[in-house]
Amino acid sequence: MSSSLVKNTFGKRKVGMLLATSVIGLTLTAPAVFAQANKTTAGAEKKTEAAAEVSSNSPLKIGFVNTEKILRDSAPAKEAQEKIEAEFKKRDEELQKLANSLRSKAEEFDKNVPVMTDAERSKAQRELADIDTDLQRKRREFQEDFNRRRNEAFSGIVDKANAAIREIAEKDNYDLIVQDAVTVSARIDITETIIQVLDKK
Incomplete structure (x- = not known):
């Protein structure tokens, strides 16, 4: 059939992964002179990396x-x-x-x-x-x-x-x-x- 029955959707965890990647990319470009900002960024980066790791380890739901x-x-x-x-x-x-x-x-x-x-x-x-x-x-x-x-x-x-x-x-x-x-x-x-x-x- 010409009409495809394939459906590929992004769940909430996929959006979380994309957001986490965006945050990491932004924090890597932050100026190094702001030491306090860097500490805050490092903490946020660890949290987002952990969230991304959990999300990537979640099994795909396939039908x-x-x-x-x-x-x-x-x-x-x-x-x-x-x-x-x-x-x-x-x-x-x-x-x-x-x-x-x-x-x-x-x-x-x-x-x-x-x-x-x-x-x-x-x-x-x-x-x-x-x-x-x-x-x-x-x-x-x-x-x-x-x-x-x-x-x-x-x-x-x-x-x-x-x-x-x-x-x-x-x-x-x-x-x-x-x-x-x-x-x-x-x-x-x-x-x-x-x-x-x-x-x-």
């Missing part, structure tokens, strides 16, 4: 989201799938009828070919080829239209999923939420949480 599962199991995805299938049901039935007709004609041809003249056989073969070509074209158009319609519907669901992920990331202070991974622990999989949020919308 994983299975997009395929969201587009399969969430209520909006199921609703969209049912709607699309209903829209294309008539065309699908027409394709089935055409395929059945081709099969019947092919079976009839195989049955009668021993008693056909060369002209009759050539004519029947051309008719079968024309029906098959028409069937393949209609199947291709059907698949292209179906995929286009599905992509349109599901892109909206992906947008909603992205919004839900941002909401959860900010609410629960996630540092990183990823979409694809080779292996994932169930401990960091928040897909069901995202689906629950989507189902309520």
Whole structure:
């Protein structure tokens, strides 16, 4: 999907690290002639360095989201799938009828070919080829239209999923939420949480 489900947010501890670094940078440029100021600065520097060290030692909070599962199991995805299938049901039935007709004609041809003249056989073969070509074209158009319609519907669901992920990331202070991974622990999989949020919308 073009829309990325990756979220990288800075929690309060990250802001603390940035502020600590800024304070350290400023104190290093303070004039050396102010001895008292230097003592105060040194004390502040130690405190900010300690805060930065604690912050940097804090583990990252990471979550994983299975997009395929969201587009399969969430209520909006199921609703969209049912709607699309209903829209294309008539065309699908027409394709089935055409395929059945081709099969019947092919079976009839195989049955009668021993008693056909060369002209009759050539004519029947051309008719079968024309029906098959028409069937393949209609199947291709059907698949292209179906995929286009599905992509349109599901892109909206992906947008909603992205919004839900941002909401959860900010609410629960996630540092990183990823979409694809080779292996994932169930401990960091928040897909069901995202689906629950989507189902309520």
